[in-house]
Amino acid sequence: MSAGLSLAHEPVTKIPSGKLAMWAFLGSELMFFTGFFGAFIVLRNANYDMFGEGSSHLNVWLALVNTFFLIGSSLTMALCIHNAEQGNRGKQQLFLGLTLVGALGFLVVKSIEYSDKWAHGYFPTQDHHTLFYSFYFIMTGFHAMHVIAGIIPMLFMWIRGFSSEGYQHPGRLEALGLYWHFVDLMWIFIFPALYLMIPYHGAAGGH
Amino acid sequence: MAHGNDHGHGNVIKEYMKVFWTLCGLTALTVIAAKVHFPLSWGTPGDILHVTIGIMIAVVKVIAVMYIFMHLKFENPIIRAFAYIPTFLFLVLTFALNFLETWDYTYVMVP
Numbered sequence: 001m002s003a004g005l006s007l008a009h010e011p012v013t014k015i016p017s018g019k020l021a022m023w024a025f026l027g028s029e030l031m032f033f034t035g036f037f038g039a040f041i042v043l044r045n046a047n048y049d050m051f052g053e054g055s056s057h058l059n060v061w062l063a064l065v066n067t068f069f070l071i072g073s074s075l076t077m078a079l080c081i082h083n084a085e086q087g088n089r090g091k092q093q094l095f096l097g098l099t100l101v102g103a104l105g106f107l108v109v110k111s112i113e114y115s116d117k118w119a120h121g122y123f124p125t126q127d128h129h130t131l132f133y134s135f136y137f138i139m140t141g142f143h144a145m146h147v148i149a150g151i152i153p154m155l156f157m158w159i160r161g162f163s164s165e166g167y168q169h170p171g172r173l174e175a176l177g178l179y180w181h182f183v184d185l186m187w188i189f190i191f192p193a194l195y196l197m198i199p200y201h202g203a204a205g206g207h
Numbered sequence: 208m209a210h211g212n213d214h215g216h217g218n219v220i221k222e223y224m225k226v227f228w229t230l231c232g233l234t235a236l237t238v239i240a241a242k243v244h245f246p247l248s249w250g251t252p253g254d255i256l257h258v259t260i261g262i263m264i265a266v267v268k269v270i271a272v273m274y275i276f277m278h279l280k281f282e283n284p285i286i287r288a289f290a291y292i293p294t295f296l297f298l299v300l301t302f303a304l305n306f307l308e309t310w311d312y313t314y315v316m317v318p
Contacts, residue, residue, distance in 0.1 A: 015283050023286055027293035034297045041304045060238065067234050075227040078276045082219055181277045188268045189301075191234075192261040196241035 022175040026182045029146075033186055036142070040135050040193060047131055054132025055194060057122060059113060063195045066109045067187065073102025074184040081177045084170050093161045096173075099180065100158060103151045110144050139190055146183050150176070226275045230268055237264045258305050266298060 013020065044051045080095035117123075117133075124134040153176055161167040240260045274280050279290055 013283065013285050015285060020286065020289070023289040027289055030293040030297050034300055037297075038300055038304055041301065045305075064234070064238065068231070071227060071230045071234070074230075074272065074276055075223055078223050079220065082223070178277055181272055185269055185272055188265050188272070192237050192241065192265060196237060197258055197261050 016171050016174075018171045018175050019178070022178050026178060029182060033139075033142075033189075036135070036139050037189065037193065040139070043131060043135075051132045054122075054136070057117075057120070058136070058195050059116070060195050062109055062113050063191055066106050067191055069102045069106040069109065070184045070187050073099045073106075074181055076102065077177045077180045081170075081174055084173055089161070089166050092167075093158065096154065096158045096161065100151065100154055103147055103154065103180075106147055107144065107151075110140065110147075136194055139194065143183070143186055143190055146186070150180050150183055154180075222275055226271050229271055233264050233268050237261060240264065255306070262298075262301060262305065269294070 076095045076098040080092050080099060083089075083091040083095060114137075117136075122133050124130060124137050153172075157167050157169075157173060157176065167173065241257055243257075245256050273290060273294070277290070279287055282290075
């Protein structure tokens with residue numbers, strides 16, 4: 001590692017600066033999503049039937065496939081970092097590649113879901129579903145953007161890993177891993193909040 | 208990292224696989240719990256039970272990911288503070304808002 005990089009252990013905290021910075025960033029990211037969840041909770045309870053009706057049109061099976069993609073890619077990312085620490089370059093590349101597959105799979109499924117919603121006229125601007133679909137597109141849209149933001153450095157590290165010297169910045173790989181697990185954590189809350197927690201009892205309010 | 212020295216290669220992989228299967232199982236449990244019909248008198252339209260169960264399962268999943276995948280089990284106390292304080296605030300907000308709002312609409316606003 002070149003002397004110019006400040007990924008060495010910070011002298012007082014003994015923590016790599018990059019890792020501490022990533023945790024601070026993730027804390028602010030969590031607060032960013034907290035705003036969405038707070039607004040969602042308040043408006044959901046004030047517009048229960050409308051949110052229930054909107055949620056009933058979402059495809060839980062596609063969301064489950066996406067949950068599997070994210071949980072799986074979280075596992076492969078953890079295995080990638082473990083193998084990088086052990087110096088197993090081949091397995092590091094294999095698991096990083098599998099993480100990329102999971103991330104891209106998530107986006108493919110999400111694009112299928114979005115195009116299906118658009119084909120059926122579910123937009124944030126449509127009167128009847130405005131509020132629920134505003135939350136749906138904003139929360140899942142920001143989450144998907146985080147997935148894309150993770151894929152870019154992941155792809156870079158994976159391609160660099162095939163060079164003769166390999167990818168030689170384990171600190172950055174670890175920071176990316178933390179970010180990727182955070183993306184998984186947010187989906188753990190978004191999935192039940194949007195897809196499951198608003199049982200729809202019909203317009204009359206009964207079963 | 209510290210945990211690399213403390214635990215064998217096989218043990219770490221076993222632990223990761225356990226977390227993976229736990230997450231899969233809890234995801235299935237989340238879906239099943241959301242489909243269970245509780246009596247209307249127990250707290251609809253806010254559906255307090257569905258929300259409480261859903262959040263509690265999500266909290267267990269979050270602990271598993273943060274503790275094992277994100278290595279908080281082995282981390283420096285400063286990193287733990289960076290992780291736990293925002294997470295605590297997030298959970299307090301979701302729990303409190305859900306509970307208070309649901310309670311309000313279920314037992315106060317709805318006659």
